[in-house]
Amino acid sequence: MSMMSCLPDLNHYIPLKSDTDRLAKCTKVCKQYSNEDERVVKWLRDEFIASVANDFSWRCRYDKKENPLRMIGVASGTGVIEMSVISELLTVFPFIDVTVIEPCRESIDAYKALTEKRKLEFKGVSWNWCQETFQTFSQRNSDRFDFICAIHALYFSPLSELKEQLLTLHEMLDDGGIIFSLHDKGTTCLQQFEKLFPDVNHPLRPSINSDLIKSSLKELSFSYRTIGELETNIEATECLIPGSEDGSCLLDAFIQVVGFTKLSKSDEVQLVQDFLKTEEVSFCLEGRWFVDMSVEMIVINSLK
Numbered sequence: 631m632s633m634m635s636c637l638p639d640l641n642h643y644i645p646l647k648s649d650t651d652r653l654a655k656c657t658k659v660c661k662q663y664s665n666e667d668e669r670v671v672k673w674l675r676d677e678f679i680a681s682v683a684n685d686f687s688w689r690c691r692y693d694k695k696e697n698p699l700r701m702i703g704v705a706s707g708t709g710v711i712e713m714s715v716i717s718e719l720l721t722v723f724p725f726i727d728v729t730v731i732e733p734c735r736e737s738i739d740a741y742k743a744l745t746e747k748r749k750l751e752f753k754g755v756s757w758n759w760c761q762e763t764f765q766t767f768s769q770r771n772s773d774r775f776d777f778i779c780a781i782h783a784l785y786f787s788p789l790s791e792l793k794e795q796l797l798t799l800h801e802m803l804d805d806g807g808i809i810f811s812l813h814d815k816g817t818t819c820l821q822q823f824e825k826l827f828p829d830v831n832h833p834l835r836p837s838i839n840s841d842l843i844k845s846s847l848k849e850l851s852f853s854y855r856t857i858g859e860l861e862t863n864i865e866a867t868e869c870l871i872p873g874s875e876d877g878s879c880l881l882d883a884f885i886q887v888v889g890f891t892k893l894s895k896s897d898e899v900q901l902v903q904d905f906l907k908t909e910e911v912s913f914c915l916e917g918r919w920f921v922d923m924s925v926e927m928i929v930i931n932s933l934k
């Protein structure tokens with residue numbers, strides 16, 4: 631039988647992005663096995679400010695406490711990467727007013743704890759916490775911002791709504807403002823999975839990636855540019871170990887459903903494990919498997 635004919639019908643599973651708690655748990659496990667935070671934080675330190683410096687020609691507007699740079703973080707999670715972005719911005723803008731939008735209580739609490747721990751370093755920052763979705767926030771908000779941080783933030787609507795989401799974000803920009811976007815490239819494990827199993831027609835598929843974001847930006851005639859790409863990966867060896875709780879969270883994250891190992895038959899799990907070991911998806915180093923989760927960074931500015 632071909633791989634395709636054995637594929638479990640994933641349309642019967644809950645999409646991971648509609649279960650905030652499971653998503654937070656799976657994201658936490660992914661972070662433990664991923665080199666993304668480390669690689670992105672290094673890139674931010676070495677290249678971020680130089681990449682966006684020209685966009686900050688208006689920066690003299692924001693050098694006083696009573697007139698801070700106004701920023702929002704969309705889908706901020708636990709804030710690890712976002713705080714690195716803010717740390718770099720602080721080298722240019724001494725005062726920043728940050729509005730954090732994150733629906734998951736556990737993640738926003740972890741973010742608050744991190745700001746408390748690093749409060750001396752971030753003393754120029756004032757924080758506003760919004761435990762809600764971006765959709766809810768944007769419906770009640772009419773403020774404009776100078777900087778929008780959108781890191782893995784655009785995966786939560788179907789593709790048919792992507793342009794609308796980008797439009798909403800863009801409308802929140804003040805003149806001269808920018809959106810910093812970091813999302814999966816079109817090459818990652820999930821993208822390969824969707825290509826290999828195109829008969830999976832869940833309304834939340836295809837999942838959003840930076841290629842789709844760029845084509846939507848083109849259709850909207852928004853001004854944008856790619857400022858970096860990073861090869862990052864997640865170690866997936868645990869997914870091959872029967873009964874591993876971490877492996878089960880990683881698998882859910884890789885194929886974006888809730889409870890795959892618990893709800894599926896063993897030959898279905900085997901099929902997905904075999905898929906993970908294909909060369910388009912992963913590489914093996916000394917018996918350990920690493921799946922591609924590369925990311926791309928795009929800057930979108932307020933000009934049309």
Ligand SMILES: C[S@@+](CC[C@H](N)C(=O)[O-])C[C@H]1O[C@@H](n2cnc3c(N)ncnc32)[C@H](O)[C@@H]1O
Pocket residue numbers: 650653654657704705706707708709710711731732733734737762763764765781782783786
């Ligand atoms: C993949 S994580 C990214 C977290 C963080 N930006 C990072 O890269 O570490 C996605 C985050 O989006 C949040 N989220 C889920 N649905 C959302 C929505 N509709 N609006 C805003 N955030 C959402 C999740 O709770 C989760 O923390």
